[in-house]
Structures are given as C-alpha cells and as structure tokens.
Amino acid sequence: MERPREPARWASPLDALPPEERGKVLEALKQGKLVVIAGRGEVRFRISPEDRVLVILRD
C-alpha cells in the first residue's frame, strides 16, 4: 500500500507553544541544552544530567 505523501517541509512544534514556553525553549537551545517536548501524564521517566536538558511537559 502506498504511504501517504509527507510534507516537504515540516511545521515546528514551537509554533504551538505559548510564547513564554517558546522563549524558554529558545533560551535553552542558545545555552546549548537539549530540549525534550513530551506529553504530561502517568508516564514517568527521568533524563539526567538535568542541568543540560530542558523537559517541557504538555497537557
């Protein structure tokens, strides 16, 4: 079965973030941090070292 055509250029998830959170992400990237954007929920995981990673959990 043929797979659906993918967009040639993908939207950025940053567009959907509230301005304050988008600012945090851009600042973290500027500081050389990895940014992880995931859903908040019952799932529990931890990534360390925490000072080099910004985790944004979304509802």
Place this chain on the structure above:
Amino acid sequence: MSYAAQAGSAGPVEAPFFNLVCWYLGKCQFYHITAYYLIPPFFDLTLYWTPEEEDKVQLIFALTFGPPRDLNTGEVVFTDEVGFWHRGRGMKLHWDPLVPSIVNTVYPHVTPATKEDPFVIRFVNRTARTIIMDVSVWVFEYHRRDFEDFLEMVRGFANLFRLLGKAGSPEELAGAIRSLLAR
C-alpha cells in the same frame, strides 16, 4: 529525495511474547513515550534514561523515529553528522547516525532500564543546525517483583528448549519432559 525516504519508521511494532505476559497475565503495563528532541548545534552530551520510580523496570522493546529536520527551515536532514551513541543492558555501545537505514526502521530492543542500570544515550550534533526529531520509546513497565517473575518465565522457556535440543531421539525427549514435569 523521494517522499518515502523522508517518512521515518515504517512497519508494525510487535513484541508478541512480551504482550502475552503484559496483557494476558497482567504482569506489566504498556505505553510509549513520544517526544520531540531538539538538538542544538555542535552538541555532545551523554544522557541517562531511567524510570522515575525506584521499584519500576522499563523494558524498552522498540524505538521509532520521525524524519530528522532542521528546526529553523523544516527541511528534512539525513546525515551521519548527527546521531546518538547508546547502550543498555545486553546491548553494546554503538553509533546510530540519523540516516534512512536507521531512521526509517522500527528499531528493536530488549533493554531493561532501572534506576541503577539506565539506558545510556549520547546525543551528537556536529553540524551548525538545530535538529528536531520526534522519537517514540516503546515500553513494557513492570514492578521489580513482576519483572523477576517474567525473567523466571524466560529462563523456563530457555531451559525447556535447551532440553529439547539435547534430546537425541523422541524417546529421550519424552524422558526429558517426564523428568522436567517430575521436578
């Protein structure tokens, strides 16, 4: 580049034996953790992935990937200048560049992660671009006692088939099964 090459992981994520234990026996819970990873330029960092709770084991059984993209342009970027080294229990440290033969696959694992034995991922970006990528980590999560039960079952399967393999004839096989059942 064709659209198929841009597509990311293709195919089903299957783990029938683990499903049996998880759902039929009710010994664990299934989920996947789907997240965007934004990797800044000239980045090199080793990360440790663990369950948050002390008494849990996350058995990572697959990774699936969306295509890596340039955060600023949205352009798909396949390159061996970005990727990750990783290791876990039963898995040697190895390099996974973000190239189609890795990214377009359902990447199988059988890697348990615990607080004291984490899944280790070293992200590397040798380019001047910020790379964004969505990754799903597919997990069966056990309480530690249930994971020990699960390992016991795995040992049972291994021992049974070892026994079957050693039997030289159907009669020996029948004898081996009888002695196993008599234990």
